[in-house]
Amino acid sequence: MVYTESNKSKFPEDLAELSDVLAKYLGYSDFTAEAAIVNYYHMNSTLSAHTDHSEVNLKAPLFSFSFGQSAIFLIGGRDKSVEPSALLINSGDIVVMSKEARLCYHAVPKILPATDSPWDVLDAPKTGIIIPDNKNINFKYVSQSEDIMLSMTENIDNKWHRFRDYIKESRINMNVRQVLNENQTSILTQ
Numbered sequence: 001m002v003y004t005e006s007n008k009s010k011f012p013e014d015l016a017e018l019s020d021v022l023a024k025y026l027g028y029s030d031f032t033a034e035a036a037i038v039n040y041y042h043m044n045s046t047l048s049a050h051t052d053h054s055e056v057n058l059k060a061p062l063f064s065f066s067f068g069q070s071a072i073f074l075i076g077g078r079d080k081s082v083e084p085s086a087l088l089i090n091s092g093d094i095v096v097m098s099k100e101a102r103l104c105y106h107a108v109p110k111i112l113p114a115t116d117s118p119w120d121v122l123d124a125p126k127t128g129i130i131i132p133d134n135k136n137i138n139f140k141y142v143s144q145s146e147d148i149m150l151s152m153t154e155n156i157d158n159k160w161h162r163f164r165d166y167i168k169e170s171r172i173n174m175n176v177r178q179v180l181n182e183n184q185t186s187i188l189t190q
């Protein structure tokens with residue numbers, strides 16, 4: 001069993017908020033972000049062909065957020081006889097695996113150097129960085145929005161270089177799923 005009630009923690013509020021905004025935008029009004037895998041890739045990392053089938057709810061879409069270096073993403077069919085298509089995934093791209101694609105085989109055979117490096121923008125003195133005014137945003141999941149705004153500002157001012165040095169040679173993928181069916185409150189009562 002991949003998912004158990006005895007081994008779980010609270011889903012991060014900011015990622016829940018981001019997933020909710022995307023779900024609403026795409027028309028998936030019932031989507032709830034309940035589990036996420038964070039994949040860390042070095043330049044020589046690969047992820048072999050697999051399907052994501054451990055969730056109780058296999059109808060809900062899967063949202064895949066990518067940052068940093070680029071990747072070749074292969075997506076095939078429900079079995080390995082289908083020849084896959086290749087997509088180039090760049091930093092900031094979101095792959096949505098929904099409907100037929102939800103249970104298709106996929107893989108990451110290659111990480112490629114990004115041609116664009118948006119993380120360097122923060123080296124320039126405060127150009128292009130707009131911290132939104134949280135008073136005008138209605139958050140659904142984020143409870144302490146002031147804290148998030150504060151840590152964003154602090155990270156930009158003091159800690160950004162650490163992330164920038166890391167991401168120059170890495171790719172981070174956050175793979176968000178709904179686990180339970182609608183009206184289901186725990187993994188035990190399916």
Ligand SMILES: O=C(O)CCC(=O)C(=O)O
Nearest residue numbers: 037039052064108173175
């Ligand atoms: O890194 C990616 O783009 C895909 C990751 C993935 O397929 C997974 O976590 O199941």
Ligand SMILES: [Fe+2]
Nearest residue numbers: 050051052106
């Ligand atoms: Fe996957």
